[in-house]
Amino acid sequence: MDKQFSIAVASGKGGTGKTFVSVNLFHALEQTGLRVHLVDCDAEAPNDKMFFKTDLVDNKKEIFQQVPVINLQACTFCGRCYEYCRYNALFFVPELRKISVLYDFCHGCGACLVACNDGAITERDDLLGEVNTFVLSQNTALFESRIKVGVHSSVPVLKAAIQQAAGADVLLMDAPPGTSCPFVQTVARADYTVLVTEPTPFGLSDLKQSVQTLSSIGIPCGVVVNKAGLGNREVYRYLEEEHIPLLMEIPFDKELAAMYSGGKIPAAEIPVWKDRFTGLYHQIKEQYGISSRQR
């Protein structure tokens, strides 16, 4: 394989089992001898690391964003920067000759810097979070994105993690929940997306939103139904109607839940689960092949 194959594991609803599928799939792929990189893109709540018995960070890279600093001596209070800013990140009261930056809202776009004709704005680096690399074996590594508590946007940090992880045979991205920017920025970088859902009305509603997003950006997807046996059949009916492949079903099982909640990977403990997740990878490759031929 000469080109990296990127798989995103995502879901609209939180807690459906994205991380469960990601770490198990990662473990199964590890056994095949492929070069596999796992990226934890859920920078707000990164959990992948806890499933690997390692505390050794092989590389820690801090991620910064450039934010403006206003020199009040040089500022003429003309208000151009305030007009340029689209994120309400500048607080400006011309009558009081008062201007300041609301750093929580700043996206670091640099527009205020361009707006200023008086050379009153410079920039400094603001820490957003970090990307931690854990080398797990000769062929495998985990790249964890993690925002600093209190930071609003996780996007720059998760993008940096995906970039750093490049160069594998298979890149597995554990996506953040939801369907807004952090989710989109992850799945947009995938060749194929695995959507994990649960067979409940909440699961179905959020699945529909994710499918809609993926089809609008043209990324093929298939579905893993987790906690099968709970809930109802509506999700299955939807998949059939929309011709979305059902890649795998994971039954709800108290023992499995207990094992996993303690930080153990079932595919590493129970041979049949390793085989099932190897099977999931083959399903993904096959479905990806079908969708590329259709395009």
Add this chain to the structure above:
Amino acid sequence: MELAVVSGKGGTGKSSITAALAVMKQKLLLADCDVDAANLYLLFQPEKTLEQVYVSGHTAIIDKDSCTNCGLCMDYCRFDAIHLTEEEVQISGISCEGCFLCSRICPEQAIRMEPEDRSRLYAGNFRYGKMVYGRLFPGEENSGRLVNLVRQQARDIARKNELDLILLDGPPGIGCPVISTITGVDKVLIVTEPSVSGLHDLQRIHELCRHFGLSQTVVINKHDLNPDMCTEIERYCREQGLKLQAKIPFDPQMVEAMVKGQSILEYAPESPAALCIKNHLEELL
């Protein structure tokens, strides 16, 4: 009073517990702040009285006829959204964050900004009072700002109708929509579950709430799924001086209730989970 229900980790049971709190209170304003994945309206089927367009942002579009492919916009874009592909400057709508800078500096004025106007804010009546919720169109941005609008609307309606409780169902995570959900509320209820991920994310959300100086209390949902992890979470709460409000047992009827479009308190009021919620969470309201 404003009470926000959050969790850090998704799928711990925030919405199910929020729904149960709503049933217990009987008369309140319920605001669904999980605008990416709004779910409470599925349970409560509110009768809509208000629908508002929410412009989440703008996306840059290049007019091919006037573009000279000079590439100046590429130099200015900080979001890696503009690329030269087959000798043509192209903007990726996915990466564009709508800062307008390219449209301002283009010497040919070949870039226009298109509003993203497919997200909505809704308000309506439901069986226990009033409800406000937002639905962010998939892929659109600025969910935090939509949450702010949901909260503003919630306060207005609560005041007009003399509802003394605003109950907020928050999104997972600790990023912008969560910050918007908890800013300035009177109390935060953190719902966690007995797993390594649940504990880790509890630590992150607790830190965030502390950062904002908020009063917090914790519920461990499905506590019996992993007794060892549950003990660890209890220890963490003690160390941090966090009040543990309740330990709710795992109960498949929680899911069955959702399938029936009901809260557990309506569907199975005598079930172990329902009784536990009634006994331990009522004092929060």
